Amino acid sequence: MVDNVEAETATVDRKAPALALSGGGFRATLYHCGALIRLNELGYLTKIARISSVSGGSITSGMLAAAWPRLEIENGIARNLDSEVIGPLRAFCRRSVDMMAVGWGAVLPGKSIGDVLADAYDDMFKGITLQNLPDTPQFVFNATNLQTGRLVRMMKVRLADFTIGEIVRPKVRLAVAVAASSAFPPVLSPVEIKVDPDSWAKLNGAVHHGDRAYTRTLSLTDGGAYDNLGLETVDDFNPVIVSDAGAPFGTEETTAALWPTQALRALDIATDQARALRKRLLFAQCAVQKRVPAFSGIDCDPAEYPAVQVLKADLKLTRRLARMRTRLNPFSDKEQGQLINWGWLMMDVAMRSYVTTTAPAPNALPLPKFALV
16 A cells, blocks of 8 residues: 555645646636746746646646646746747647537447547647656646546656545546546536556555555546646645635626526526635745745736736726636637737746846737737
8 A cells, every 4th residue: 555645745846836827717727827827937846746636727838748748948938938848738729629529429329528529629739648757857648537526636756636645656648538528517528537446456444445446547538627737636735825716706686597507606606616715725824834826817817916016907808707618619819919918927926926027027018919908
C-alpha cells in the first residue's frame, strides 16, 4: 500500500509555483491563453512546477504540454510561445468541435462522442501519450469519475482515483485525457478509458480497489463537475496562481415553474457555492500557512487589486466577456482577441499585486487591435 501523494511529492517541489486553469469551454481556453502570455512575459511560466487543469483549461494546458519540448527558452522566456501554443489554440477555437463530436459520434460505427472528441484534439496533439510529456512542469488533467463521484487525476507519473487506486506511468493518449477532462455532461460525456484491472496499485482508503466493476473501465466526465477551478491538485504549492474563467453566477428576478428549468437553476446554485467554497478555502489556507495566492478571475475588477495600472478596461465589456458562451464552437477573431487580452490583463494585475511586485506596469495589450475599452 502506498500513500496517496507519494508518487507526486517525490517528483515535485511544493515550495515552487503552481498554476490552476479553470473550466469554461473555449471561453476559458482563450482567456487562459492570455494568462500564459503574461506569465511568459514576466519570466514566470518556466518557473511553474505543476499545471492543473479542467475542461476548457485542459485544452490550453494540453497544447502547452505537447509543445513544451519545442519551446525555445531564453532567459526564462519561451520565445516561440505564440507559434507553438497560442496560434494552434486560436486555430482550434475557430472549429465547431462540440457539434462535430455529437454528430459523428452518433453515426460512426464503433465510435462514441467521446472518441470523436479525442480524435479532434489529436489534430493538435498528434497521438502523443502522457508518457511523452515533460517531467517538469507536471501537467495534471482532471476529470470526474461518474461511478465513484471522485476526481481522477491523469498525469505522466500516475492516473489516480483515490477510491480505486493508482496506475503508475499510464499509457493514455494526451487527447483522451483532455477529452475526458472537457467532456461536458451530458452532451460530450462519458469518455471511457479501458484499463487492465490488474494494473491498479492500492492506495490508503481505496475502498474499491480490486473490484472489477470499477477497475476495468473508467467512465469519465468533465473535471469541472468535481472541481471547476482545478485547485485540488495544487492548493498546497507556493505561490498558487489561478486563472479562473468560470461563469459568474447571475440572479434572476423571476423563477420558472417548469421542473427541468428549476433543476438546472438548482444545479447552477450548487456549482456556484462549490466554487465559492473552494476559493474561500484557498485564501484561508494560504493565510494560515503564509503562502501566496494570485487569483485572476474573468469576472474580477482590476481596480480592486493593489498593483499600479496603466491600462484600463471597460467593466461593461469585460462583464459581457465573462458571460460569453462556453461552447466548443467557433469564436470570432474579435471574441478571441478580447478574451486573450482580458486574460492577459487580469493575470498581469494578479501577478504584479502579489508575486512579481517589482515588475513595471505594461502600457500595451498583446493584441492592441482588440481593445477592452
